[in-house]
Amino acid sequence: MELLTRIIILVMTIGGFFSCGDQSSSNQSSSKRIEESVYSDLETLIESSEDLRDQESISSVEEELEVLIDQYSDSSYSQFQRKTRVVSEALDAARELSYVSVVDKKGAFAARSSRFVESFAGLKNDSLKIHFAADKKIKRLVVVEDQSGRELIRRSKSSVDYVFDAKYDNPYSIIVEFYEESYFDLSILRKPASVENKFATFEISTDTLLVGKNTRGSIEGKRLKYEKVFNEPKKFVVSKSMSISGESKVYAPIELPKNTVEFIYTLRISGSADKLSKDGQLYNEVGSSYKKVKVLGLPLWESKGNSSSITREILNSIFKPTTDHYTLNVFFFRSSKELKKFVNYSGSDYPSAFAYDINNSAISTESRLGLVKSPRSGFSYIGLQTNSTFTDTYAWLDVVALSEVNYYYRLKKTLVRK
Numbered sequence: 001m002e003l004l005t006r007i008i009i010l011v012m013t014i015g016g017f018f019s020c021g022d023q024s025s026s027n028q029s030s031s032k033r034i035e036e037s038v039y040s041d042l043e044t045l046i047e048s049s050e051d052l053r054d055q056e057s058i059s060s061v062e063e064e065l066e067v068l069i070d071q072y073s074d075s076s077y078s079q080f081q082r083k084t085r086v087v088s089e090a091l092d093a094a095r096e097l098s099y100v101s102v103v104d105k106k107g108a109f110a111a112r113s114s115r116f117v118e119s120f121a122g123l124k125n126d127s128l129k130i131h132f133a134a135d136k137k138i139k140r141l142v143v144v145e146d147q148s149g150r151e152l153i154r155r156s157k158s159s160v161d162y163v164f165d166a167k168y169d170n171p172y173s174i175i176v177e178f179y180e181e182s183y184f185d186l187s188i189l190r191k192p193a194s195v196e197n198k199f200a201t202f203e204i205s206t207d208t209l210l211v212g213k214n215t216r217g218s219i220e221g222k223r224l225k226y227e228k229v230f231n232e233p234k235k236f237v238v239s240k241s242m243s244i245s246g247e248s249k250v251y252a253p254i255e256l257p258k259n260t261v262e263f264i265y266t267l268r269i270s271g272s273a274d275k276l277s278k279d280g281q282l283y284n285e286v287g288s289s290y291k292k293v294k295v296l297g298l299p300l301w302e303s304k305g306n307s308s309s310i311t312r313e314i315l316n317s318i319f320k321p322t323t324d325h326y327t328l329n330v331f332f333f334r335s336s337k338e339l340k341k342f343v344n345y346s347g348s349d350y351p352s353a354f355a356y357d358i359n360n361s362a363i364s365t366e367s368r369l370g371l372v373k374s375p376r377s378g379f380s381y382i383g384l385q386t387n388s389t390f391t392d393t394y395a396w397l398d399v400v401a402l403s404e405v406n407y408y409y410r411l412k413k414t415l416v417r418k
Helices: 001-049 055-071 078-095 193-201 282-296 310-316 336-346
Strands: 100-110 117-122 126-134 138-145 148-154 158-164 172-180 182-191 202-211 219-228 235-238 249-255 258-268 328-333 362-365 367-375 379-384 394-415
Touching: 001 055, 001 078, 001 249, 055 078, 055 367, 078 193, 100 117, 117 182, 117 202, 126 138, 126 172, 148 158, 172 182, 172 394, 202 328, 219 282, 235 379, 249 336, 258 282, 282 310, 282 394, 310 367, 328 336, 336 379, 336 394, 379 394
Parallel strands: none
Antiparallel strands: 100 182, 117 172, 126 158, 126 182, 138 148, 138 172, 202 394, 219 394, 235 394, 249 379, 258 367, 258 394, 328 362, 328 379
16 A cells, blocks of 8 residues: 555656646747747837838837837846837937038139029928028128018128028028129028928929019020021022123122021022022021020020030031032122122132121032121121033022020929928
């Protein structure tokens, strides 16, 4: 009996030992599953804290983090503490609303009599801080509310500090006009009024509005105006057999519109009297070329050196008229007095006999395309002399006048939230 009792006690002890082992193993497995679940939740919060765009998203992450910390506040896991710290720092950064740089220019250069314009924006209730300092006296500094055109400040000092709050979403412009060459610093800071403002994305949209006259806030521009000089190309018959005064010479005045600066011409020289479909198309070709080259931002007229211009590019994009290998001496004159000398002269020493535009005239030339500067009188004169001995020579002259027209426009700026 005693032996039986001992066996039963031993079996129960061994059974209890294994039972305790299973329970310990189960507790460890359960703890591991809880730990993994917590870390998974923290990883999700870390991902969420990378894109805190508004107060709602901040509050949501904040609440979830507080729940986890309350449940596992006594956790000694360094990994748990490290992950919660990452989320907390992201929340702190999102809640912080401080001044951020919008414009930062240091040592910028302004030319004499120049005008500097910079655009910036503020959302409703944002605070905006402007600091400007120049090394020379300025003509004026103006800050404008673009949508209304209202001036917020106007100063004539070389150093300006100004702080204001945006009453509503609005683009602004700071305009500085200089007397002389200057170096200046400009900084514009923006302090968001809310988390929503801090994370809002927006852009300044600019539209150009043409206005009828020069008014406050308008900008003067210049564009090219082109006009036909002849309704139809002027036709000339230049014949060696002609017996009128000047025999083999013909001439014509080219009356140009007021304010003409240059004119483009085509002169088609042929042995046939037939008109071609291309004759009289110069106006259309100039218009088509102008549309293509004006987007390049070139000046209207060619300046000194090798710089280009719109008119030069227009000329380069037009093909010269079809040639029949017939030639003429072509002379351009700036005065009727010199034209008369040409008509009455029968020799061949042209430079000593009369004054002509040597840059645009040509001896024994085939069909040609050219660009001529307009004389102040508003007239230019062309003289043609044939080189043909046996056949008549015909010429078609087409002219388009180029002038400069002032226009005025305003830049309308609006703020567009994305």
